[in-house]
Amino acid sequence: MEKFVQIEKVGQTFDTKKGKFIALRDIDLSLKKGEFVALIGHSGCGKSTLLNLIAGLTKPTTGALICDGREIAGPGPERAVVFQNHSLLPWLTCFENIYLAVERVFSGKEGKAKLKARTQAAIEMVGLAHAAYKYPHEISGGMKQRVGIARALSMEPKVLLMDEPFGALDALTRAKLQDELMKICDKTQSTVVMVTHDVDEAVLLSDRIVMMTNGPAATIGEILDVNLPRPRDRLVLAHDPAYIDCRARVLEFLYEKQAHVEKMAA
C-alpha cells in the first residue's frame, strides 16, 4: 500500500482565554508502510500536536487523518505511542506494564500462556529480561524508556508514534537506544513517526525528515529525503558526505530559515 497514513489539509485550533490559537494549518503528508519519518522543528512548532492528532488523542479542527484506509476517530492500540516521559504505571512491574497492553490487544484470540510469552518476547527484545519484575522506580531512565518502547511494540501496532522518546536521556544512553531502535525497526518493519529536536537523531534514524515552520500557525516547511543505505552505523556515517549534507540542510532550515524562534517565544 502506497499511502499508509494520510494527513489531508489538517489544521488544529485551540480555544484559549485570549481567543483562538491556531497551532497547525494546512498539513499535508502521507506515509508509506514501513517508513520512518521524523518531525523536527523548534519547540512550540506543533510537532507534538501533530503526533497527538495521528494518535487520535486530539481531533483536528479541519481536515482529516486516515490510517490504513480508515479515518482516525480516536486513540487505539493500532497506533501505539511511546511517550516522552515513558508513562509507565508505577504500581505495576515492567512485565505487568507490558502485559496490560498485550492483554488488551490479543486476549480475544490467545490464551494466557501465549500472552505471557508475547510479553516476555517484548521485554527480551529491548534487552531487559533481567529487570522484568522490577518496578519502574527501581530502574534507570533509559531502561524505563525501553520498557515504554517494548510496551508499544508488543501491541504490534500499524504505526509506532514516538514523542521525543529519548529527549530526557543522557547522550550515551540516547545513542545506545537509537541503535537498538534501528535494529528493532529493521526486524519489525514498523512504520514510525518520531518527534525530535535532535538533528543527528533525525538524520540517523529516518527515511524522511519533515521540517516544520515556527508556530503559531505552523505547517510543514520542507521535507528532506534521507537516502542513506541501511543498516546505518553512526561512526561510518559521521564521515559520509551524504549524511553530512542531510545534516547541513536540516540545520540550515532550523537556524537560517526558521531562526526567529527567540523573538516568537518572547
Next chain:
Amino acid sequence: MNTLTLTQDFPGPGAVDRKPPAALAEPVTDSIKDKTMQKSSAPAVGETATPFAETLRNLFRSALPPVLGLFLLIGIWHVATQSGGAIPSPGTVWDAAVVLFSDPFYNNGPNDQGIGWNVLSSLQRVGIGFGIAALVGIPLGFMIGRFKFLSDMLNPIISLLRPVSPLAWLPIGLLVFKKADPAATWTIFICSIWPMIINTAVGVQRVPQDYLNVARVLALSEWKVITKILFPAVLPYMLTGIRLSIGTAWLVIVAAEMLTGGVGIGFWVWDEWNNLKVEHIIIAIFIIGIVGLILEQALILLARKLTKEAA
C-alpha cells in the same frame, strides 16, 4: 514515601543479576544508587562495635522529649491542684483510674456499665457510621472526580453542607430513625462522608494525564481503567480522606452521645458530670485521646503498608 521505597531491596527474581551486562549507562546510575544507599544506612549499621548501645542511645534520644513533656504536664497539673479546688489532683485521678480499670466490663443495666463497654459502644457507632460513609462516599467521590457534569452539579451542595456542624443533623436523625442510637450513627455518617468524597474526588482529578493517555491509547475498558489506573493512583488520597474522617468521627461521637444518651464514652462523661465525679471526666479525656491516637496511628500504618505495596 517514594524515597523510602526507593532504597528498598529489590524483590523478585530480577534481584539476582541486577546489572545488565550489555548496558552502558545503567550500571553507572545503579552504582550511584548503591553509594547513596550505603550512605543513608551507614549511621544505623555503621559502627559494628556496639550496635546495641547505639540503638539504645537512639531510643533514649527519641523517647526523652515526649516523656519529659508528659512529666511537665503532670507536674503543672499537680502544682495547680495543690491548693485544693474543684479540679482533682493527679494522685486522686490515678486512684480513681485504678478502681475504674479493675472492672471495666461490669454491667448494671443500661445506665451503669463499665468503662470498657462505653468505649466499645462508641467505637461501634463510629465503625458503623464511618463504614456506611465509606461505602457511599468513596464511589461518589470517584464519580465526582471522573465526570465533570456531576462535579459541577454536586460541588455547590457539598460546599454548602460541609461547614455545618454534624450535630445540627442530629435532630433530623432522631426524626427519621425515632431512636437515639441510629441518630448518633447518622451523625457520624454525615461528618465522615465529606472528607472521603472530597479527597477521593481530588485524587481522581489529579491522576496524571499521562496515565490516562496510556489508557486511551490502549483503549482500556472502563473496568480496567478503574482497577489498573484510577484506583492505585487515587489510593493515597483516599486513605488521607479516611484518616481525616476517622479523626472527625471520633471528635463528634463524644458530643453526639452527650446529647443522645445511652451507652458510650460521651454519655459517660456527661453522666459523671451529673454525678460530679470530676476525676472520671479527666480519665475520660485521657481515654478519648488515647483511643483517637491509636485510630490515627493504625490508619497511618495501614496507609503506609498499602501505598508501599501499590507504589
